[in-house]
Structures are given as C-alpha cells and as structure tokens.
Amino acid sequence: MVVATPSVTWNGPRSAYVHIPFCSHHCGYCNFTVIAGRGDLIENYLRALRCELAELKFPRPVDTLFLGGGTPTQLNKNELRSLLELTLTWFPLTEGGEFSVEANPADVETEKIDLLVAWGVNRISLGAQSFQSHKLKTLERDHDAAKIHQAVELASSRIASVSLDLIFGLPNESLTDWSRDLQAALALRPNHLSTYGLTYEKGTHFWSRQQRGQIQQLSEEAEREMFELAINHLTAAGLEHYEISNFARPNHRCRHNEAYWSGAEYYAAGAGASRFVNGLRETNHRSVVNYLRLVLSGKSPVAQREQLAPEDAAREQLVFGLRRLAGVDRNDFHRKTGFTIEALIEAPLDTFLKLGLLEWVQNRLRLTREGLMVSDSLWPAFL
C-alpha cells in the first residue's frame, strides 16, 4: 500500500442529479431504477422528492443539473412543471450552467419541449437506441425511426444541445445494421452521441434469457468491429470521441457526466440515486415503493453508505478519469488527490504500458486504441 496519507479537501458539489423512475414499459435489457405502468405513483413521488430535497436545508447552486430516468418525459405537463420548479428551487443553476433532461422520443411533443425550455433546459438526451424496427422491437422500445426524426427536429429547433443514445451489439445484429444506425443518427446532426454495447445485467429478462440459452451474446470480435466502426464513423463526421461511450461536437460534451468522471462531488435525489458529498457516497433504495414509504414516513431513503478513504478515492478517480480519452494529467492528479499515479498503480501500470494498452502522452496517462477496447479488464488491477 501507499505510505503517504494525504488529506483531501472536498469543495462541495457543483452538480446535481434527480432520478425519475417512471416508464411506460420495462424494457427487457434495462436494469436502471425503473417502475413501469405506475403513473399513479407520480404524485407521491414528487411529494417524496420534495421531502428528500428539503433535507438540504438551503438551496445549493450548481453548474450542471441532470434529470434522468426512467423517463422524465413520462410526466404530464403539470407534473413536469412541478418537477422543474422543485429541482431549480433546491439546485439553482448558475449562469452558463448545463441543464440536461433525458427524454423518450415517443414522448417528445411541442408543449413539453416548450415547458422544458421555459425552465432553462439547454440539453436534451434522447433515448433513440436504433432507427431500425427489428432492433427497436428486440429492445422492446415503443418508438420508430420517424418518431426519432420528429423528436430531434423539434428539440433541435429549441434546445441548444441535442444528444442521441444508440445501442449496438444486439443478438444477431450485423455490422450493416449498426452502420445504418450510425448513418441515420449522423444525418440528424446531433450535437452529441452516446453509443453503448448491449449488456446482459443480472435481474433483467435479457439476462435470464441468455442464461437459458434463448439468446446469444454477440461475439467479442463482432462487437469490437462495431465499436471501431462507431469510432471511425463518428470521428470522421467531426464528433470528438471524448469518453469510452461518448462523442461530441466541439463545446457539446456533457459537462455533468464529465463531473462524474473527474471524481467531482454531486448531489442526487430520487429512487436509486447516488450522491457523493464530502467523500461520502450514498445510494438510495432502488425500489420505488420502498423509497416512497421511507421518505414519506420521514425516514432516510439511503440504502448504502460508504466513506471513501483518500487512497480509495484516488484510485477511483484514476479509473474513471481514464475513461476519458484525454486521460489523466500526472500533476493535476497529484495535486487533487495527493497521490502520484506511479505510486498508486506501479505494477499494473508497467504491465499495461508494455502491453500497449496505456500510454503517456507528455504528462497525461491515457488509454490507447487497444486499451479502449478492453478497458474494463484493466480496472480491477487498479483498485
């Protein structure tokens, strides 16, 4: 272990996340905190959020604000208005701040967009996933390509930054399928794109179907080709590949997510939400019903709490920092965490440099192209 015991000074969060777990249908691959077909709980949920946020005692100005889900746009106009008002009361956005909302293409309509814009939302992230009906069907999504077009068009006309999420690596997906999706997405000229490989998470339908051998995960080789295709296509189209799964036009990176990757602190509210304040990481109960029961009876919704020791925090910061293509600056890292990268991960660092998975570019340590492909296998050695 590393000898030095530097003290970290936490500066207080400049970011906040609010989780809205409602969805019309629970998609088979999804393991987010979601509750489907329970619109009747929305009202109570907003009440609960109000209670949870009131624990903050006084408003906390933030530079980035993110309403995620679930599907925040499942809320009707009135509910949405209350949510926006409530959020901004406790987390007033500073001048020039980023305010993101996740939306389902099927829910995007003029009035809701206008409402979001009126409350200062300047970034929208659309869960497009695919433009092809067979992929959307497999993913159990309720929209189609036309709906995505309309949604992007509408959003682009009013919101400064529009992002699309895409998923690749479905069972039986071909490279052509994926290439079509990338082209269709680029044709809409989004400011930002996130591409995720399909994962089979415990507790989802996909996982159990895979366990039973009813669906087969795509081969490593095919998935690699898809990932490389995405990188090549998107960067050729002028988007910057700035994090493993994220691409942006200049000045359109997601600042909120960058805060996560840089090890910054953040507030959070809602079922299953995680916050990181003063080195303390807390995660709320994932079950919406439990969350409601606890908060509405005046109890804490926190399910897990963990105080990170400075060294753990530093290791974590390194791992998440390396997800960014810019990598981690040696001096910055030392200044922020009190540890040097070399002292922290001496042996694995050497190995991965030799294997060509990591590289030093001047003072920055970063993943190579090869490292990008297998990054998840690097991290265990760092922790």
Next chain:
Amino acid sequence: MDCQQIRNFSIIAHIDHGKSTLADRLLEGTGAVEKREMKDQLLDDMELERERGITIKARAVAIRHRLDGKTYELNLIDTPGHVDFHYEVSRSLTCCEGALLLVDAFQGVEAQTVANAYAAMENNLTIIPVMNKIDLNHARPVEVAEEVEQALAIPTDEIVKVSAKTGFGIDELLRAIIDHIPAPQGRPEAPLQAMVFDSHYDEYRGAITYVRIMNGTVQRGQKIRFLRGGTVHEVHEIGQFVPGPRPTEQLAAGQVGYLICNIKSLDLVHIGDTVSVPGDLGVEALAGYQEPQRMVYCGLYPSDGQDFEELRDALNKLAINDPSFEFEPETSDALGFGFRCGFLGLLHMEIVQQRLEQESDVDLVQTAPNVTYEVVLKTGEVLQIHKPQEVPDVGDIEEFRHPIAKVSIVVPSEYIGPVMKLCQERRGNQLNTEYLSPLRAMLTYEMPLAEVIYDLHDKLKSASRGYGTMNYEFVAYRPEDLIRLDILVNGNRVDALAIICDRTDADRRGRAVVTKLKKEIERHMFEVAVQAAIGSRVIARETVPALRKNVTAKCYGGDITRKRKLWAKQREGKKRMKSIGQVDIPQKAFMAVLDKGSDKS
C-alpha cells in the same frame, strides 16, 4: 471373563450390503442399547462417514449376550468398507477369530465380498456366511447362495439368512456366532501381550489406544510399555465400548477394549505395536501390520500464500487421527509453498480434502493426483517418485517403473463385453474370468494403477449400467517406457502441471491437457500459448487468443459504486488464481492434466 465365553468377530461386506444396519441390530438384539436411545448406525459416528456411508476408523463394541444360561461377551470389531481402506480391514481381522461375511440377497457376491472373504481366509478366521435383506421381494436367495459357494467355496447350507431391517434371523445368527466362532486362546496369568489395532486422539483425554489382549491381564493404575518405542506409561483408564465408553478395572486375555494413559501425542502410539509391561519378561512383539501403502499423491497449496501455516495446522490435525495420510512441505515455482500429500487411494484423498474444507477456512489449490513411481538410477539407487518434478534426467535413469494393480470386477454376464473393452483401453492384462453363476462373472486383470485410480470405477459403472463392482490391490512395480510430460504456459514450464505417462500415450495426453487448459484459462490481454512438451520437443499446442473487446455499458454517477464493487470482486477472483508469467491460471486448471482425451482415440 473366561476366554471360553468371549467371541471376537468382524462383519465384512461389500458396501451397502447392510453391515451398519446389522451391527445396530446385533447391539439392539442383545440389549446393549435401548432401541429408543439408538442413533441409527451407531458405529459410523463421524458425520462425513455418514454422508458417504462408509466407516473409516475401526472400532470395537463389546456386547453382552445370554444364551442357554451363560453370559457371553461378543466383541464386534468394525472394519471399513471401501477399497482404499483394504489394509485397515486386515488390521482389524488379526484381532478376531471369526468374521460374518455379509452378502446382499439381491445384489449377490460383489468384488469386495470376494476381496474381504479372501482377507479373512488369509487370517485363518472362521467365516460365517450371512445372507442379508432376505425380506426383499426381489431377493434371490438360491442364486446368491450358489454364487457364494461358487466364488468362495463356502457350502450353501452354512449360510444364515437374516434381515437386518426386520430383525429376522438375528437370534439364529447370534447362536451361530457363539457356536461356530472359536473362543480366543490366551492365558490371563501370562505376561501381558496386547495388540494395538487402532488409536484415536481425543482433545481432552489424549491418545485412546484400542487393544486386543492376547495374553495376560492389564489393570487400571499399572504401568505398560510399548515394545516398539520402549515408552512406558501409566494406565489411567481401561474400558470397553458398549457402545459408549465404559471403564472397567481390568482387561484379560481374549478381551478387546481401550486404554487411556495421558499420552499427548499419537506419535507414541503405533498401530500394530505390542503392549507389555516394563522390564524384560521376554514377551515377543506380535507380528505387526505392514505400513499402509500410500499409492496416490497430490499437492495441496493454500491459494493465498499467507495461509501456509494455517494449512499445516489443519493437516496436522487430520493426520493425528488418520495415520494412513501423510504430508510433507514442498515448493512449486508455480504454486509457491504447499504440501505433498499421500493417500491410500482416490477416495481417501477426497475424504481428506473434504475434511480440510469443513474444518479450516483455507482456500485450496489441488494439483492432479498421481501414483507413486520407482526409478532405478544408473548408480543402482532406487528412488520413490511422488511427483513428476522429481523424475531425474533421462540420462540418469536405468529403469522407470510404475505400480501395477490387480483388479477384480464382478459384473452381470451381459456387460462382460463392454467391461473387457474398457479394461483393454486401460492397458489391462486379463488374468482370469470366472462365472459365479450363469448370470454373473468375475474378471481379474492386472493394470497400471494409474489407470485404475483416476476414474476406472466411474467408467465401470457406466459400462455396466451401475451393476459392476470392483476391487483392486497393489501387486508390484514393473518397468515401463515412461516419460515426463511438461506443460508450458507462454513458454514457462509449470511444474505443478507436469505428468508422468506412457511414451506411447504422450501425444494423446498432451493434446487432451492443452485442449482442456485452453478452455480453463480465460482470455488475457495478450495471447497465451499452452504447450505440452517432452524434454524440449513440443508435442501439442493451443492458443488462448487475446481479449478483443469488453462490453461497455453506461458509466455514470449511480454506476460508480456498483462498478467499483464489481471490479474489486474480479480482482479478488484473480488473486485466488495462480499467476504464472502474468498468466492467471484458475485453480480448476491444475486438475486439467487428468483429462485423458477420448478413451476411443
């Protein structure tokens, strides 16, 4: 107790023919235990033994029985039922004058029935043939009696038919024991001469020594001497198991019981030793037992090197009550510090391992078991080889010998074909085929022990739809064209993966092992080459391709804790693997060398 009223006997049987049930019935029938306070199968008291349905330690129970106005003391000396413990059977038999040869009225004569009966005959015991489970609807008493006569030359009219389950025939059996088994000989007034036939370490009482008094008398408070080590001890307690321990004032010639002398180490108590009194009264040592032959060896390593001492303690504890198990420290380049452990056979190995797992927290890596070989050096020196790494340079070897076993297999005639085929594949040399009845035969083979121990039993069961039974015993070391096959992972020889095999078999084994390893080793961030080689000649190669891509899911605020936990878990998993030149080898892989490839190739 007058010798004339004592009978010492064992029950010998093939596993599952009802030995434990019959023992219970005998105890109960004689009022030794109340029915209600009886745990089923009293003699099998260790949990593990219960699980596996076998008895590992021999024990003795004294039963009082009244017949025709006289009180008899019947000492039932238990014997283990499995092939691996064959030598323990003969050990118990030397303390008896008779044996009940138990045969299942449906299953009939099986391989161990024959082996055990021969052992009893060699010890000149009076055999009382007993046919058990006579209550079964599908019992075949006539055929089974014929099998007994055919296989063992025991007249059918001597067979006592019982049901250990219902109690039918038990009285008749008790009468047969008293009438036919000779009373022990020996003079109570002669100088003490007693046979140590077992021992057991009790945390509170120290060594408990089981003895059969051949001559003389032993009394509480007196001093005794073990002839072998010459150590002298005071007898604190003498007694018999009835079935719980019951102290007595003395034990005299012919009797069986236990001694407690405040002996704090079992090292002082040698099974097969003779107990007498201090001073030289000219008492001869009784013919001892042969040291148990450990035929199977494997390496046991803590997966975390920190646990080495803890593992040593755990092994020590086990060895105390299991003299047939031995171990010594060894080091492996690949696995670090561990122990080479010797066992009677594969089942014995499994039992010891299971105990280790139950009784200690040490996470173990086990290397594939191998038999003991002999190497004659050019200098004439003979080496015992307990692990492949010990094989000397080819140039120094005059002769390489492997152990040969005699295997007897009893099968229904319709399976003779497949079983013969199996034995041929295993390099068996057929010695004999004997029909026990028109429907069942006993085949006898000589076969390399290495071919027997790994999985012959399983293979026999599948070749005979579960009906075949087998028994084996070591015969001799014989010269053979053997080689050491090395396994290399990314060019590094992994000592713990080396095997000794027949030269003609090397290609098949080599291929099988590398194929298996390829499956066991996870993809790394670089290509991993797995090779099998004889000396510097590579005979098989497989490649584990480099990892190409991880799936990358979302990774935002809420995912951080979860991911970190996941990675921490993966790292722990990795730590438990053994790393050889940066290649993580899972524990299971060290057993991969047992993969022999298709039996049909």
